[in-house]
C-alpha cells in the first residue's frame with residue numbers, strides 16, 4: 035500500500051488512503067482480490083484470515099477514525115464480536131434506545147445466561163449512565179442513537195467507563211468519523227455499520243470495528259481479529275471493495291446530507307402536521323445541549339413525530355414520490371420509515387415516529403415532495 039504524509043485532512047484521506055504505490059502500470063485502485071487461499075509461506079495463507087481488499091478498506095477507515103480498523107460481515111457481526119469479549123455472566127451498559135438489533139442481541143444473551151445483566155439506560159442522561167457503571171465489563175454507547183437521536187457526552191462517559199474498569203465501545207454509525215471521532219474522546223473501540231453512510235449507496239451490508247492506537251487498543255485489536263478468524267464473521271471481498279469505492283466520496287455525501295438535513299429539520303419543525311422534530315442541532319430538540327458540542331455537524335438523520343399517530347405516519351410513508359419507504363439509512367437517496375412498524379422496535383419509541391435518512395438530492399425537491407404529503411395529512415384531519 036502507498037505511504038502517505040502523516041497529517042492529511044479527512045477529505046484527502048478518504049480519497050487517497052488505501053491505494054497501491056505509485057509505480058508504472060500499478061492500478062490506481064486496489065484490485066478486488068477473490069481468493070479463498072494463497073500460496074503457502076506468506077502472511078495471508080487463507081481467505082478467512084486475511085484479504086488485501088479488506089486491508090485497503092481498513093486503512094481508509096482506520097485513518098479517518100484515528101485507529102486500527104477491522105472489517106466484519108455486518109454491523110451486527112461487529113457488535114456480536116465486541117459482546118463476545120464480555121466474560122460469561124458479565125455486565126453490559128447500553129442505551130435503551132440503541133439500534134433494535136443491538137438491544138435484541140443483549141436481550142437474547144441475557145435470557146440465555148451468557149450475560150449476567152444488560153443495564154439499559156438513557157444515554158443522554160450522563161449521571162444515570164455513570165450510576166449504572168459499577169461492575170460493568172462493557173459500556174456500549176451509541177450516539178446519536180437510532181432512532182431516537184439522543185446524544186451522549188462521549189468524553190465524560192468514556193472516562194467514567196474506563197475508571198469503572200470497563201471496555202468502552204461507541205457505535206459511530208450515524209455520525210461517521212467526519213463528524214465525531216470517539217477514539218479522540220477516550221473510547222477503546224468504535225463500531226460501524228458500514229452498510230450506512232460509509233458505503234453510502236444502499237448496495238452493501240458490512241461492518242467494522244476500530245481500536246485505539248494505544249497498547250490497550252492493540253491488545254483489543256489482536257483479540258478482535260482473532261475472534262473474527264475463529265467465528266468467521268468475515269466480510270466478502272466484493273462488499274469491502276464496494277464500500278471502499280463508496281467511501282471515496284464520504285466527505286461530499288456527508289456534507290450535502292447534513293446541509294439538507296438542517297434545512298429540512300427547520301422546515302419540518304414549522305409544519306402543522308409535525309408534532310415534534312428530533313435533530314441534535316435543532317434548538318427546539320431536547321437532545322440539543324452540551325453533548326452536541328463534540329459533533330462537527332449533526333448528521334443526515336432526522337426523526338419526526340406526526341400529529342395523528344401511527345396512521346398519519348403510515349400515510350406519509352405511502353404518499354411521497356421521491357422519499358422511499360425503506361428500512362436502513364445513509365444512502366445517497368432519501369428514505370424513511372415508521373420504526374414501530376417493526377414488532378421488535380423498542381416499545382418506548384413513539385408509535386408515530388418516522389426516521390428520515392436525508393440523501394444528497396436537491397433540498398427543495400425533497401421538501402416539495404415531503405410538504406405535499408404533509409399538507410395532505412393536515413387537509414385530511416381538518
Ligand code: PLP
Nearest residue numbers: 108109110133180207227229240
Ligand atoms: N448500528 C447501528 C446504529 C445501526 O443503525 C445498524 C443497522 O441499522 C447496525 C448497527 C447494524 O448494522 P448491519 O445492518 O450492518 O448489521
